[in-house]
Amino acid sequence: MVIGATGQIGRPTVDALVRDGWEVTAASRGGGRDEQWPQGVRAVRLDRADDAALAAVVGEDCDLVVDMVAHGPEHARQLTALAGRVGSAVVISTVSVYEDAEGRGFDTQGEPDGFPEYPVPIPETQRTVAPGESSYSTRKAALERELLAAGDALPTTLLRAGAVHGPHSALPRELYFVKRNLDGRGTRVLAHGGRSRFHPASVRNIAELVRLAAARPGSRVLNACDPQAPTVAEIGAAVDEVMGVEPRTVLLDGAPPADSVGSSPWSVPRPVVCDMTAAARELDYRPVVSYAESLPGTVDRLRAELAHRDWTEAFPRLASTYPDLFDYPAEDAWLRAR
Structure with a gap:
């Protein structure tokens, strides 16, 4: 069973599991379907807050729950209450659970010198x-701790996703350039001289990690x-190439x-x-798509969404x-003064 199946990660995950031979129940608040799913996918409506409804959808013998x-x-x-009825689980977490040696994390980034200084790259052993x-980060950390404590009773793979991107994103960062x-x-x-790096995570690559973890159950945490x-x-240049434009980029040293x-x-x-x-x-994870390879689908979707409505209406969460x-106007005033 996939909880949140019609979301940006859920859609390709259902598809990847079906292609791998799984019989999939796709659960979501609206009970909808993706047009690319095979007919064999069973779509059901689920209120996640209703414990009884969740247990009923899972049933008595579910090999895998993907949340x-x-x-x-x-x-x-x-989830742990379902131990014994569920073989294993794969649950999406976030890289925002990490903090640096000074105790700084995503929750402190609004403070003076509050942005964390992580090792490059960040291993899963980072504090x-x-x-x-x-906060979102502390609640995800609590989620991780409780699921890992379940151990063999409910083997769970936690996937710490980066800056998630894909055609159905409610937070399409690519819109900044598109x-x-x-x-x-x-x-x-x-x-910051255009050198900022916030590791992206394609929904297709996350779906591949789910597929692989489903076949190898275990209690673990992995970056995704x-x-x-x-x-x-480089992201801006990749978007420009897809759109066939060549704007000028002014690189500003330091903070905005x-x-x-x-x-x-x-x-x-x-x-x-x-x-x-x-x-x-x-x-044995091998990514199925690079960032640049994933962009055409994202750009096409953003074009379509903006064709008939304002960006704030199309993407209220991003706004x-x-x-x-x-x-x-602020950009133009700054450029004129410069």
């Missing part, structure tokens, strides 16, 4: 934030990212002068790059997270 939406200790307890209820190109912006500004971690300038100038969704002062050797060692992505 895309678990994000706190209560969801871990939901993590204390589990708790205060919309500028569609709007005919001839110049863009990138802070693409084979490369391109810089933000304002939230609306030079600050992209990848603009971090220190690199966030994950080590993928453990996945290769434990699961809420990054409200100043397209403040063109």
Whole structure:
């Protein structure tokens, strides 16, 4: 059973499992289907907060539960309560659980010098934030701790995903470049010299990791990212190539002068790059797609979404997270002053 099957990671995961011979129940709040799924996929409506409904969908003998939406200790307890009825689990976590040697993590990045200084690359043995209820990161850490504590009662592979991307993303960071190109912006500004690296994770590569972990159950934590971690300038160039444009990029040393100038969704002062050797060692993982290879589908979807409505309507979560992505007057004023 795949929980959150119609989300951005769930869609390719269902497809990958079916192709590998699994009989899949696709559970989601709306109970919908992806048009590319085979007819044999059983789609069901599920309210994740309803423990009885979850148990009923799982049934008495489920070989595998894949959970895309678990994000706190209560969801871990939901899963561990099914031990004995479920063979194993694969659960999506996040790289934001990591903290550096000074105790800095994603939750401290808004503080002065609060952005973490991680090793490059980050191994799964890197320390993590204390589990708790205060943030997304601490709740994911609590989720991980409870599931790993279950051990052989419910062998669970936790996949720490990076900056997830794909055609059905509710947070398509690529829009930063795609919309500028569609709007005919001839110049863009990138802070930190365009060298920021925030490791992307294709939904197709995550789906491949789920498929491999499903065939090799175990209690483990693995990073889940693409084979490369391109810089933000390289990401922009890759988007430009797909769209056939050549805008000018102004590289700004140091931090953005304002939230609306030079600050992209990848603009971090220190690199966030994950080590993928453990996945290769434990699961024989080989990525199925590179970042550049994945871009045409994402760009096509963004074009289509923007054809008839404003970006804030098409992607409200992105607009809420990054409200100043397209403040063109501020950019133009900064460029004139420069």
